[in-house]
Structures are given as C-alpha cells and as structure tokens.
Amino acid sequence: xxxxxxxxxxxxxxxxxxxxxxxVRSTPGAVSVYIERDTLERSGNLARxxxxxxxxxxxxxxxxxxxxxxxxxAEFDCSNNTRRLLSVDFHEAxxxxxxxxxxxxxxxxxxxxxxxxxxxxxxxVMKAACxxxxxxx
Numbered sequence: 001x002x003x004x005x006x007x008x009x010x011x012x013x014x015x016x017x018x019x020x021x022x023x024v025r026s027t028p029g030a031v032s033v034y035i036e037r038d039t040l041e042r043s044g045n046l047a048r049x050x051x052x053x054x055x056x057x058x059x060x061x062x063x064x065x066x067x068x069x070x071x072x073x074a075e076f077d078c079s080n081n082t083r084r085l086l087s088v089d090f091h092e093a094x095x096x097x098x099x100x101x102x103x104x105x106x107x108x109x110x111x112x113x114x115x116x117x118x119x120x121x122x123x124x125v126m127k128a129a130c131x132x133x134x135x136x137x
C-alpha cells in the first residue's frame with residue numbers, strides 16, 4: 001500500500017514539473033519542442049508565444065557556456081508566415097530549469113520578420129500559436 005501511495009505521489013509530482021508546456025514536436029535523441037499556450041498573446045494577425053527547446057545533449061551558448069534547453073519568445077505574423085525572435089534564454093539543465101547561462105534580447109523595432117520554412121519546428125510553433133483564437137478582452 002505504501003509503495004502504491006509513493007508511486008502515485010511521484011507520478012503527480014513529475015507531471016506537475018512540466019505543467020503548462022505542451023509538446024509540439026519531438027525528435028528522439030535530438031530535441032523536444034514545447035509551447036506554453038497560456039503565454040499566447042494575439043493582436044490582429046500577430047501572435048506572440050513562449051517555446052521551449054529541450055535538447056538530448058548539451059550544446060554551447062553564444063557566450064561559450066554549456067546549455068541543455070532554451071526558452072524563447074517569438075512573434076509570428078500569421079498572415080505572412082513569418083516570425084521574429086524577441087528573446088532567448090539558455091538554461092544549463094533540461095526543461096528550462098537550472099541556471100540561465102546566457103540571454104539574448106532582440107530589439108522589436110529593429111528585428112525583422114523572416115520566412116518560416118514549411119516543415120520546420122518554427123512552422124509547428126507558428127501553427128499552434130496562429131490556430132489558437134485570441135482571448136476575449
């Protein structure tokens with residue numbers, strides 16, 4: 001009985017650790033990509049959302065430090081199939097946890113929209129962001 005209770009508690013806690021992140025694409029042994037739909041902001045044809053890239057193995061950030069995951073905020077132009085990055089945080093541990101080893105902020109006014117390739121991770125994130133209706137005000 002105690003073993004079942006402990007197993008149930010562990011199962012509930014592990015599910016809560018990733019609450020809010022919804023899987024949009026997974027490539028075994030490489031990367032899993034998630035979005036946090038609750039962070040979606042819509043304004044006309046524009047959609048802004050946070051995404052999480054969880055890597056199977058550590059890589060190096062632009063500052064040369066090792067990271068396992070990134071959280072990024074992007075803005076998509078749903079009508080023109082384009083996007084621009086607003087910010088990226090590089091985390092030393094999986095699922096956006098651990099110390100942030102590097103951060104990149106992009107000036108929204110100077111950052112340009114780039115085309116989104118049809119069968120890309122960015123296209124999966126854009127599809128999820130653009131297909132979600134705006135929240136009523």
